[in-house]
Amino acid sequence: MNNDNDPIAMEAQSEPSKNAQSLQTLASGPLSSSLSSLASSSRTLPSNQDFHFFNNFDDFRLPIDRIAKTSDSLLQFIGSSSKTWDPNNAIHFPNNIDSITDDEAYRWLVDMNDDILEQFDVSVDEFQEKEEKTGRLFGSDPDNNGFKLVQGKKKKKGDSGLMSDSVCESLSTKEGGSSNSYSGAKVKKGALTMVTTGKAKVPFHVPTIRKPQEEYNILVNNSNQPFEHVWLQRSEDGLRFVHPLEKLSVMDFVDKDIANLEPIRPPSIESTPFKLVEEVKDLKELAAKLRNVDEFAVDLEHNQYRSFQGLTCLMQISTRTEDFIVDTLKLRIHIGPYLREVFKDPMKKKVMHGSDKDILWLQRDFGIYLCNLFDTGQASRVLKLERNSLEHLLQHYCGVTANKEYQNADWRVRPLPDEMLRYAREDTHYLLYIYDLMRIKLLSMPKEPIHFDAPLVEVYKRSSDVCMQLYEKELLMENSYLHIYGLQGAGFNAEQLAIVAALCEWRDIIARAEDESTGYVLPNKVLLEIGIWRTCSS
Structure with a gap:
């Protein structure tokens, strides 16, 4: 030719x-051995x-x-x-x-x-x-093998590219809604803008949003006392809370008779029925639908910056046929009563990805304790996949390029722009299909000598261990100030440390009373600078 x-x-x-040649050098050069040496050295710190x-x-x-x-x-x-x-x-x-x-x-x-x-x-x-x-x-060709690094990402059909303008327009056109919408507090177009990275981004903090705690009368207990798991029984000696999983065996959750399992590919997002759950009647309908399915996928969107303990802002749920997004700010007091039992039901499979924190947020905000979890993040580790992120699983199993622009967005924004709703849906829409494919792969995978259990059983054991965590409130202790990031390198004397300790205590008191994060009340860097300035001025 x-x-x-x-x-x-x-x-x-x-x-x-x-x-x-650069690629060859990167792959076979000293980088790999250097990283290995660095990892070994770091373990001695x-x-x-x-x-x-x-x-x-x-x-x-x-x-x-x-x-x-x-x-x-x-x-x-x-x-x-x-x-x-x-x-x-x-x-x-x-x-x-x-x-x-x-x-x-x-x-x-x-x-x-x-x-x-x-x-x-x-x-x-x-x-x-x-x-x-x-x-x-x-x-x-030994003289020219034609390799070229491509800048940027491959465009998929339907990719929306840079979406900052559309997000701004979506928010600004909805600003004039009902007066009780806390996002109606004039979210300026400049607040949702292209930052120095050149990528479209909804900022992690939109300061003009009215706090959901005030808008929906969300009451939290920020006292400097341990968290009370009021929905759990205590042990016989009364010293600890008993998780429902303690009365169950992991083997009860392991799939049986799946040798001939056929993965069920989800329909496209565009053709899948979708419901934004903002009213109690819709939440009641969702609970009824979940009681009639054997498995469903779950994910949460969270905000940590404008509350002391954090706020769950959204709950995404997908069945085999429908997608739901629950406004957990507006319906916060109703989530537990309607969904607690279905999440606890050991006969229903809950599929999540990287659920370590989600499990704790469900306990803290809604008194929900999971039983029968399949965590695709744990499965990816057992399968020894190249990467364990949901983005990788979506690309690897579904050929879907995830949009990460809203990963750290301020999810308190209301009403939610269409782009953010789509991002949230994608987190669960494909998860049951990935769950199918992973189970098939795990079933065919030989047992490793380092594990006593078959790979599929190992995944369920790890997932159950994640569920067994119990949320603990951050408490202010006498030595809490010692853990402030940056303190160890500041070289403070005794007087400066005393000032830092006092500021740390003051910040904690204010943050609990106002339901704000300590980083919002007084960032660590500023706190340390005050400690330095105060002693110098004295």
Whole structure:
């Protein structure tokens, strides 16, 4: 076949071979061994209280400070490097490193890794398409194997691309609704905007929203006392709460007679009946439907910034035939009475992904305790998949590219724009199908020597362990201030530590009384700066 005049072939031939060489260097060079050495070394670092103790000594603190600064610089470089990203799509590492939470930093790292791997997948796909169209194996050419890194993501049919304008318009056109809508407090178009990363984004905090606690009279107990699980019985000695799962066996939940299981592919989102549950009558109807199915998928959207303990903002539920989104702010006091028993029912399978926190939020806000859970995140670990994120499972099993723009959005926004509703639906719409495929794979997977149980049983055991967690309220203790991020590197003397401890106690009292997060009342970075300034001014 003659490719001399084929523009596709010419483009592939024109790519500099250094791209492929760079990939080869990355895969087989010193990076892998360096990462392994780094992981081994990190395990020798002291943790928690030991770390704070050793950090009082210059021989320990100074090298740690240098490593921390180098790490911050490296992360900043990786997130903004033109060698990794198109300048308009950079995933900048947060500038407020001293005040971000571990979860926020972890989500940044997950997003970055996912995007890099996605770039790689897209590059391989496009390279293979060129080979198929030209009939030439460019990779076999030792002088130029045609590998090209593609900036950005492959567009799927139906992708909405950058959606900040549409989100703003959706919110602004609905602002003039009923006067009792707390999101009607003029959400400015500038509040939902393109940030420095170049990606459309609903901010994690829209300050003009009226607090749901005030709008719906949501009452919470923020006292500095342990959380009371009023819907659970206590042990005979009265010292602990007894989870319903303690009276059940994991083997009761393991699927039986599924050797000939046929996965049920879900219909498209566009053709699937959908109900936004905002009224008690609709919640009652949902509960009745759930009582008539054998399994359903569940996910939650949560807000941590504008409440002391956090607020569950949405509950997504999908059956084999319908999708539901429950406004858990508006219906908060009704969720438990209508859904508690169906979630507890050991005869009904609940499918969730990465449910570690969702389980605790259900207990805290609604007194709901799960029985019979299949966590696809745990299943992905047992199956040793390349990645364990829901985004990866959607792509791997369903060919769906998840939209991550709303992952950290302010889910208190009302009314919810259509784009955010679709994002929320996608979290559960495909989950039962993924559950089918995973069970088939687990059933055919040989048992590993390190596990006593078959892979499918192992997944159910891990899922049950997640369910057995019990929510605990954060309590202020005498040494709570020692765990403030950034304190260990500040080198404070005794007077400064006393000021920090007093500020920490004051912040905790205000946050509990006003039902705000401690980070909203007084960020850690500001708290530490006050400690430094106060002693200097004295």
